[in-house]
Amino acid sequence: MxxxxxxxxxxxxxxxxxxxxxxxxxxxxxxxxxxxxxxxxxxxxxxxxxxxxxxxxxxxxxxxxxxxxxxxxxxxxxxxxxxxxDPQHDGLPARVSEVQWLSAGVLRLRLQPERPLRYRAGQHLVLWSAQGVARPYSLASMPGEEPFLEFHLDCRHPGAFCDEARQLQAGDAVRLGELRGGALHYDADWQERPLWLLAAGTGLAPLWGIAREALRQEHHGPMRLLHLAHDNQAHYLAGELAALAGRHPQLQVELLTPQTLPQALAALRLQSRQTIALACGSPASVEQFARRLFLAGLPRNQLFADTFTGRA
The missing domain is CATH 3.10.20.30 (Beta-grasp domain)
Structure with a gap:
């Protein structure tokens, strides 16, 4: 052996x-x-x-x-x-700059890395707690625009990392691990194309960053952002999304619950075969989004999706 x-x-x-x-x-x-x-x-x-x-x-x-x-x-x-x-040797040191509850179940964590981190909107980063618990989270911040790294943690249920995150305070130390890219991104070649962003729960985090990145790059095509939450109080960025849509008339925001989702999905109609769709959330939610988009005529290679899965 x-x-x-x-x-x-x-x-x-x-x-x-x-x-x-x-x-x-x-x-x-x-x-x-x-x-x-x-x-x-x-x-x-x-x-x-x-x-x-x-x-x-x-x-x-x-x-x-x-x-x-x-x-x-x-x-x-x-x-x-x-x-x-070894996060102490191989990880990048960072300090907590802000901890804020955006809703009853979503914690916004902002970190200040020891040195600037180059990343793209939509990428993931592994976070290491002081107790050696590692979990990947999507970046919600805008690269090159915000001096912090922002993450939205779903803390509705107990979890090894979430339990520690609830106790974090400004100034606490954490370590950053592997930075990687998933399927979600914004391509400058999409500037004139319709862009649909479909999120469930904290799947909104990377799409929040991508939406603002697209607008920063002067996306001219119509943009549509749908956020599915378990109830109306769980739309944790409702105010920020409304303000963003108010500044950019090409952006339409829809806040959905499980009760209103079927009707909203049934009403989806492609404005153009050039539409690009990005989806993020639980596997079941992403599958539901994808099924409806394909039925609406979206080509499969124009859907980019990431799923959040619990620990096996």
């Missing part, structure tokens, strides 16, 4: 073992969220040996050349020595 080593500790594991399971089973406590190669919380660095990698394209070439792998997607096939991601 192959030998797996972390630091001075080595143990044997069955050939073909999932690397994440082998590490956690050996007491290394590597964090994870999705187990699908999406969240990037389970980064490890291969120091000697090479695991089998089921999703090599999930990391950029520079990361792979440095030895980084996603443990959830790797198998131990031969002897392997790795170092787990």
């Amino acid at each position: 192959p030998e797996l080593c972390v630091g001075e500790r080595c143990w044997t594991v069955p050939a073909g073992s999932n690397l994440l399971d082998a590490l956690n089973g050996g007491g290394c406590l590597v964090p994870y969220s999705c187990r699908a190669g999406s969240c990037h919380a389970c980064l490890v660095r291969c120091l000697d040996g090479e695991p089998g990698d089921a999703l090599p394209g999930a990391l950029g070439a520079d990361k792979r050349e440095q030895g980084w792998r996603l443990a959830c997607q790797c198998q131990v096939v031969d002897d392997l020595r790795v170092a787990v991601f």
